[in-house]
Amino acid sequence: MKSAKQSDVKDDQKFTILLDDHSLGSLNSQIESFERERKILLDLSNDITKVREKNDLISLFSSRIKGLFYFTHAIVTLIDDQKQTYTPFLLDHTASPIKDHSQYADLIHAHFPLNEPFINQILRSDGPEFFLLDQIMDQPGSPKFLRMNYEAGIREILMTPLRSKMKTIGFLHMYSDRKDSFCKDFISTIKGIAPLISGAVSNIIKNEEIAYKERVNDVLLSVSNDMVTVRDRKDLLKVINFGLKKLIPFTHSVMTVLDESGQTYNAFLTDEESRPREFSKYTEAISNPFPVQDGIYDVAAQSGKPAVFNMKSFDISKAPLWFRLNYVAGAREMVIKILPEQGTARHSLILFANGNSTFDEKAIHIIERISSQLSTAASNISANEEILSKEQEKSFLLDFSQDIAGVRTKDDLEEAISSVLQRVLNIRLSMIRIIEDDGVTLSPYMYDKNMFYGEEPVFKELASKNISIDEYLTAKVLNSKQPVIFNIAEEEKKGNSARYLYFWKKAGLKNAYGAALRVGNQNLGTLWLLTDEVNLTLLKGICAQISIAISNIRANEKVLTYKKMLEVENDHLKEQIHTIYNFSEIVGSGAEMQKVYHLISLVAESKSSVLLLGETGTGKELIARAVHNASPRKNKLMIKINCAALPANLIESELFGHEKGAFTGATDRRIGKFELANNGTLFLDEIGEMPLEAQVKLLRVIQEKELERVGGKNTISVDVRIIAATNRDLEEEVKAGRFRSDLFYRLNVFPINLPPLRDRLEDIAPLANFFVGRYSKNSGRKVNAISPGVIQELKSYLWPGNVRELEHLIERSVLLTNETVLREVHLPKDRTATKNEVVDLASRTLEEVERSYIIDIIKRCSGKLSGRGGAAEYLDIPATTLHSKIKKLDIQKSEYFSG
Template identity: 40%
Template structure:
């Protein structure tokens, strides 16, 4: 306990107290020595058992020499001479007992003793073992004990000097104990002539051994105190040196110039326990270590070794530093890599001391030796004291490094925060992240994946566009069964996916397929959080995962900043997108409002479809069948038959009735404006495009688009219309992207589209796409039974509109209308009644002003309808048909003249007379 207290005082740096304590011990020892000498003198003078004045003089002289001896060398030389002269001793040895039940032997011969200048407490003195029975016999007897050396157990375990005596033929020796305060500290071994041995002067030998015991005890105590003083001074010197250590370089210098010279090791090293509590990593390496030239040295210093390693485990459980024989360890199995690189370079012995901090193992100190060493308990305690000093310095260095690292991280985090503070778009953030992540962590090839609202998929939104791996190549949507991503979300820190990992990951698999140019890098990921909520994942490549772990707090801080910035950018994008959508809806609403006003003013005059004829009933049934579906409808019929009213009836009875039905008259628009009218245009896309305009397709989105007079659409527009119908997407004139639309198409035409297809004026693929559900509207002349109802309806409408009181129709007027052929169909009927009302006075419409019959018109006879034409008209029509058949060829075999049976000159004259021209053949 007292010794521990002294060590603690030394370790605490109380230099003045230690020096004062040592000086007091030395002064007390000198005073004790004087008193012993006086006591011996008084004892010798009072001893009446000594025989003769000569023996008294010898003892007095011996006492004076013993008292004057300041070292074991002086004591042993004087003792050997005196004992030889007193007892005729030929061989002599002093054996001192150790605390561990072993002995240290000092042998004397004719010239000197064989301690070779070593101290009494030196552990390198020859150690020997003697039977406990022999030691007990010497301890119990106050007189000399005679020993027979020819005894098996003594012979086997005897020290070297006894074996040498036995080889010289010595059979018996005397032994007398050396005691201080009744405790045995050692004994004398004496050999002399047998006659002298048997007549040994016992009382004189006991007196001599008593004086020698006291002297040895004093010298041992002085040597121990001197050794402790030296150790304390050394510890004080080291403590002073360690107090000024501020970094690893200064600590390495102290170890090199003080520790290595003191302990005699070839080199040393320090390892520190990692924060995970499961591994140990190198902290400080000796630049003089020969192992640094070993091929595996770099792997050794970068390794993380488990705390269950045999060396760490044994040292952790021991109170003192632990010795390891490397030859013995190598013979038992493979050496840990950090030991192997030193063993391969000639190191044979290892001493390991642990560092303790707050009752926990903090690290380890390694001392390598070229040769095997014998360490005494005192030296092991000295190493332990030095380890304690090192532990304090290493802890301070790590704390300083941690403080500097955290301050630097705060500066970097502030710089990063300032860099991203003004970022408002993805491209700018991507560039800033590229620069910042490279400068802070040497990170390349990063990509940020955002979690969707359901937290089931990850969508790439940011990436390093200049990296060796393009973001689009890694920019695939990852599902929630990706193990790598799931592990990242479950881990509070970075997670790495090493090259060659055996589990399958959709992202990692695609990543490693692109690693030709970035080998020896790991894929690392970490979650990006706002508070405790994961909003994204950032993945990147790096050559050293341990370096990322070292800067983990900074990386987490950066991720928090990234999370806030990404959230703001995405929120701004959503707001901007919503503003664009609102603006689009506003524009669309304005367009719809204008369009509806136009429809109300112009097109809502037809309140209903009128007609009870069988053909109209058939039409109604077709409308009822097709209206609930989204199928395309093609309405065919002559002009004025009410194709638009049928289209509106289909729309009004469909699920889209609450949306617009937008009408486009393909015949009323110039060819160069139809595309803009249908698909819209961007501002500046062509001359006069002063603002962006929505096309009819966008306006009719989720509603119905009525393409009237579709047969008049130019061929080049038919291709774009077909694509819009097939893909359900359009592209504005001057636009950069496509727009998805959901529109039901109803088309109408008065042309024969099949004939138009045959003659190459209408695309067959578009015709097939439109002709899904055709509805053929009959001409008014085919349903004349509807004329009275239609006439009555229009009379009531226009009477009210013009303010007239016409309520009836005369039978003659009705008969005239029933006889008329109505080439303009219902539209012609409507307009003629409106004209007749304006020209009628009274309440009865007596006359309808029908156009007079002309040549070329048709009349109804009892045998049916016939066309009234002149001879020239019939001849002209016949010649045109023949010319079209021959594709304009007049003469020659199979020509028009040959078919008509007239000379070519005659045919040419007729063509000229009848006014037939080339354009009539088209």
């Protein structure tokens, strides 16, 4: 049996057991909660150790924790100690309520300062800190992502510092759109897993650094291998684009090269494919030289390492053109690395980016590592290009020399020059001027008409204007052994007002090139080019070839000209040889012709102009040749031109000649009559028929003794003796306004009036016998005499056609006769007097006119009144009627018969 004490002990034990059972449920619940938390943390730790991608970590973390507690999303940010900022590192893009916000893309790359009030509170804390967004988002210095989340519905944020090795490396941000989401258990759990997150983040950072270094090494090794195979700029650009872009997210690149003087730089290669396309003139702009002292290049050169520029910080209006164009296209940041000098070339690399912070320390380090290889590659390319350029120059000059060797005409040369300058060198020929035979005058020889489009009046002035070899710019070129570069702005400052400076400036050029054309040591002319840059060595070689070609063409043109002149002279000599008259012996010795001979003897020895007047057929050309043959010019040509036989539009070409292409149909250069008659005589027959327009130009040539061919630009001096002839009354023509008075006075220096045949009765028989002898021989007839009756008939005829009519009448009569004596001639039936014989009729009576006319006819019939060849026959009246009229009009025998 148990004692009472024992009974009490058992009761106490029962009470104790009852108490333990009461608290055991709560304890077990805590144990289970801790066990579950421990298991979650253990599982999360195991999963975290398997994570390789950083965004997978935040997704895994969120999914595990969301199994225990409610929140919307979480992110991890990292601290940049150097910049004293923190920036997003791990993001849950799927769960973020602000993922569609317009500023979200900028937000995930932004850097936020550490000196914000609520961030400082977290840095001082040893665990998670809970905040209501509406209490902190508007505090001074609060980051903008707080308000953006609040506006998206977020109300609470739990910020946990992430520490590694006693150093805060970042923050865990957890957000909720509900109130009281972050309870003590939630905060305790986050505090417990914070070291796991810190460790995972540290491992990810280290792995990323290792992977990045390996990737950088792989890419740079690949780039290095690729550079070994680089042979030209295009290959180098591919290496930069496909290699360097794998490591640095730039938009486009440029490489520049410093000039030999070290004062300017320009493009070495441009990124045509990846550069912004909003500006079409980019390549042209970057190709122009820029001064080193531009606040960009010089700064980069002084820094010694890649220099990063925030393009927004520059005064765009004062920046270089290439900088402005890139800025307009969207570039906001750039880095310039002056590459190590290799040989004589100094290159630089410029990379552009559309956003900021592209060129960070990693990018700078990569550029530094690759700079030496880039410099070597660029220098090798420059050296190869120089060698290739020299080879191309030699090959080009050889080809051009072969092309020039086949040139025979000016047109062929112009085509060859146009091809070599425009298609090969991409420059324009302004003008070639040639020194004329006087050794002083430079005349335009060849030019690019397209250059003067829209400025035709000034162009015509320049194209037709000759200049002297002493002209300032020309003299400098002709006196220089090398091509001369003229800076247009500087020439204008010097006060040089040459008109062609206007065209150079209008073409948008800064410089113009002038080179002397020479054959041996003799200056041939000048060549002017429109370009700001040209290979002077190549230009010198081209000029030498062009000089030889022009010299050959001009020599060939002179040979052809002399050949044509000789051909024309030969034709004229043949014409003179076959002329039907012996011009040294004029048939006729009557009183009227004696007067003419006297006048010829007076004027022949002089240079005076002679004007031959007289009816048609009186032998004006014969007298003109007599004057020429009696003059000192007799050993030169007498060139004849019939002014009435040519259309008005061809007279100028015939007189003065024309250049090839001067008008439609002008396929060759033509030497005019004035040039052919130089130092000789020009016979202008029928001068009264010349149009007024041609009279003006004829007068100028006669007065100034110089001319220009139609379509030509060169002035040609001539020494020509003028003999003009006309059957018109030029004084009446002047009064009527059909002939210029000044030309008339210039020609009428020494007039010679040729008598009509009707006033030379004593010369009719000698002339008739002369023509009978000629045409008998030509026709094969044996006519050797003229009957007295025929002579009487010939003397009684009035001869309106003068000697020409007599000649043709005898020719016809010889052909119609079969005898040795010409017994019959076929005179025209119309025997009326010419207008020159009917003088002052209005002042005379009919009886006086009739009396005078009958006396004249009887005189012509040598006093014979009736029978064949008598006056009655020619008057067509019976002989008895004639006797009656003689008696009625009181005509005395002494009036018509001299015994």
